[in-house]
Amino acid sequence: MAVVVVLKANDVQWCFSQVKGAIDDDVAEADIISTVEFNHSGELLATGDKGGRVVIFQQEPECKSQPQCRGEYNVYSTFQSHEPEFDYLKSLEIEEKINKIRWLPQQNAAQFLLSTNDKTIKLWKISERDKRPEGYNLKEEDGRYRDFNTVTTLRVPVFRPMDLMVEASPRRVFANAHTYHINSISVNSDCETYLSADDLRINLWNLEITDRSFNIVDIKPANMEELTEVITAAEFHPNQCNTFVYSSSKGTIRLCDMRASALCDKHSKLFEEPEDPNNRSFFSEIISSISDVKFSHSGRYMMTRDYLSVKIWDLNMESRPVETYQVHEYLRSKLCSLYENDCIFDKFECCWNGNDSVVMTGSYNNFFRMFDRGYRQDVTLEASRENSKPRSVLKPRKVSTGGKRKKDEISVDSLDFNKKILHTAWHPMDNIIAVATTNNLYIFQEKLN
Amino acid sequence: MSATAAMEVNAEARRILAVSISKLYASRTQRGGLRLHRSLLLSLVMRSARDIYHSSRENEGPSCAQPTPEEPMDTGSNPGELTGLPEPQPEPQPALNSAELASEEPDSAEEDSDSEITEDKENLSPTRQSRKRRGKASAAPDFLPSKRARLEPGEERYAAPLGSCRAGAGESLTALSLNRVIPAF
Numbered sequence: 001m002a003v004v005v006v007l008k009a010n011d012v013q014w015c016f017s018q019v020k021g022a023i024d025d026d027v028a029e030a031d032i033i034s035t036v037e038f039n040h041s042g043e044l045l046a047t048g049d050k051g052g053r054v055v056i057f058q059q060e061p062e063c064k065s066q067p068q069c070r071g072e073y074n075v076y077s078t079f080q081s082h083e084p085e086f087d088y089l090k091s092l093e094i095e096e097k098i099n100k101i102r103w104l105p106q107q108n109a110a111q112f113l114l115s116t117n118d119k120t121i122k123l124w125k126i127s128e129r130d131k132r133p134e135g136y137n138l139k140e141e142d143g144r145y146r147d148f149n150t151v152t153t154l155r156v157p158v159f160r161p162m163d164l165m166v167e168a169s170p171r172r173v174f175a176n177a178h179t180y181h182i183n184s185i186s187v188n189s190d191c192e193t194y195l196s197a198d199d200l201r202i203n204l205w206n207l208e209i210t211d212r213s214f215n216i217v218d219i220k221p222a223n224m225e226e227l228t229e230v231i232t233a234a235e236f237h238p239n240q241c242n243t244f245v246y247s248s249s250k251g252t253i254r255l256c257d258m259r260a261s262a263l264c265d266k267h268s269k270l271f272e273e274p275e276d277p278n279n280r281s282f283f284s285e286i287i288s289s290i291s292d293v294k295f296s297h298s299g300r301y302m303m304t305r306d307y308l309s310v311k312i313w314d315l316n317m318e319s320r321p322v323e324t325y326q327v328h329e330y331l332r333s334k335l336c337s338l339y340e341n342d343c344i345f346d347k348f349e350c351c352w353n354g355n356d357s358v359v360m361t362g363s364y365n366n367f368f369r370m371f372d373r374g375y376r377q378d379v380t381l382e383a384s385r386e387n388s389k390p391r392s393v394l395k396p397r398k399v400s401t402g403g404k405r406k407k408d409e410i411s412v413d414s415l416d417f418n419k420k421i422l423h424t425a426w427h428p429m430d431n432i433i434a435v436a437t438t439n440n441l442y443i444f445q446e447k448l449n
Numbered sequence: 450m451s452a453t454a455a456m457e458v459n460a461e462a463r464r465i466l467a468v469s470i471s472k473l474y475a476s477r478t479q480r481g482g483l484r485l486h487r488s489l490l491l492s493l494v495m496r497s498a499r500d501i502y503h504s505s506r507e508n509e510g511p512s513c514a515q516p517t518p519e520e521p522m523d524t525g526s527n528p529g530e531l532t533g534l535p536e537p538q539p540e541p542q543p544a545l546n547s548a549e550l551a552s553e554e555p556d557s558a559e560e561d562s563d564s565e566i567t568e569d570k571e572n573l574s575p576t577r578q579s580r581k582r583r584g585k586a587s588a589a590p591d592f593l594p595s596k597r598a599r600l601e602p603g604e605e606r607y608a609a610p611l612g613s614c615r616a617g618a619g620e621s622l623t624a625l626s627l628n629r630v631i632p633a634f
Binding site: 092093339 | 461462465472481482484486493498501
């Protein structure tokens with residue numbers, strides 16, 4: 001009997017490249033990674049953590065001796081972005097955890113990023129200094145002023161190279177505009193404005209102006225007892241500077257056009273999929289809450305993540321998504337336990353690859369999933385120290401759902417729900433991905449021949 | 450629905466309600482204050498569980514005593530009340546009836562709050578009943594933590610006299626809680 005083996009046309013293999021962070025199993029809470037973001041060129045990779053710190057990694061230029069290996073990411077800058085604060089009026093502590101980082105497109109030698117905690121957004125400038133002036137006439141090298149009587153010659157100070165110093169300085173602080181907890185920030189394609197969203201309101205800021213913002217969405221009801229949904233994520237369209245979307249805890253997405261009115265409470269489009277009555281349970285509402293929304297790079301599609309699935313929506317069709325991918329459907333029968341251990345409230349993010357052909361999201365047991373939209377394939381991979389030999393190829397993982405567990409498969413009950421991958425990022429151009437486990441950042445690259 | 454299935458659903462609903470309430474309590478002490486989204490989701494689950502709990506109790510059969518006629522505060526049909534969400538404020542209260550009973554009335558002196566829900570509660574004399582605001586659900590469901598006052602060594606527990614000054618406490622406390630949910634912004 002002849003067996004025909006059809007090679008899949010898209011056989012990207014992923015290899016381990018690097019892992020950043022402490023090795024101990026004892027995770028300090030401050031080290032828990034809370035956001036990961038590549039900049040627009042992919043040269044820089046920023047992470048934020050629960051302790052309010054931002055760490056930026058820079059990709060080394062490709063070494064000519066090893067063309068098969070793309071440059072490694074090494075620490076470029078580390079700074080404390082946010083500190084814990086106390087709201088005396090409400091007797092509430094404001095966490096310093098970095099909820100989101102968004103890079104601004106580069107316009108000059110310096111890099112800019114926005115980082116936010118629950119209440120305050122900050123614009124940081126990251127700049128390099130690799131030379132300093134030497135040879136002043138009136139000052140010594142250490143800065144002390146020379147005695148004028150000893151100055152007998154005149155010289156021109158010159159710039160001399162010094163060890164590279166990367167400085168991060170806060171250029172703007174956008175504070176006191178959010179009553180509720182900020183969940184999203186998004187830079188507009190006009191590079192002049194950005195939005196910030198909390199549970200009930202979305203504000204539009206000018207990057208230059210910190211003392212006021214425009215409120216563009218307000219879903220707070222007159223009577224808070226009538227509250228039925230909150231805003232969970234918001235993003236500007238990548239090309240159309242007047243368009244943005246926001247997702248809700250009810251599983252709906254609203255697309256708004258800022259040209260229509262100053263307050264965009266009336267959506268231009270409402271994307272909603274009718275609920276499957278067969279899947280109704282106590283927890284239907286929780287699992288339909290959208291935890292992330294991301295436009296495709298093209299701007300034609302958007303992707304939403306709810307607890308069990310990833311959905312791709314065509315902006316031209318509001319009635320239902322064009323594609324739905326099940327991330328971990330085997331958890332549907334475990335919702336009650338996941339509710340008890342709080343995992344059902346986990347907010348997973350999702351991301352597109354550079355050409356919008358593949359989407360990625362995280363799961364439990366340090367698994368993450370990729371869905372190839374074109375070839376209709378999906379793969380489950382694992383970020384773990386066991387698979388961290390340099391350039392070792394990641395083996396696809398499988399969770400056994402039926403009764404019989406095959407070799408190498410993991411049963412649902414042995415999954416570690418404390419090991420969750422909530423944050424992932426894909427290089428804007430290359431097949432390089434950054435995957436955050438609780439306190440480690442894994443970088444994987446495509447295997448190149 | 451068969452009686453055993455109804456009982457299982459009932460037990461499951463009660464368990465979920467108990468878990469939800471303990472989560473709501475725990476979220477008060479979380480760093481960063483109450484999370485509106487999380488509180489909303491918790492209250493939605495609690496509402497579903499409570500509705501199922503009520504409907505499965507009604508389905509349990511004729512052996513149960515019928516509930517007393519509608520009390521002034523009917524929680525079942527008023528959706529506005531159900532989602533009384535905590536603001537990010539020091540002492541927000543959900544407007545769920547059972548949760549309020551537990552949190553707003555620390556000294557339920559009129560009854561032994563350790564007791565299980567019994568049908569007898571439905572048949573209490575009106576004077577004893579009227580001191581607490583009750584909905585379709587009976588008072589103090591058994592899954593709630595005990596709210597008896599902590600005794601000092603040597604103290605004994607006494608039954609509070611009927612018609613004490615706490616008569617109005619129940620109503621005013623719950624009214625207060627509803628008002629506190631409405632933000633002062």
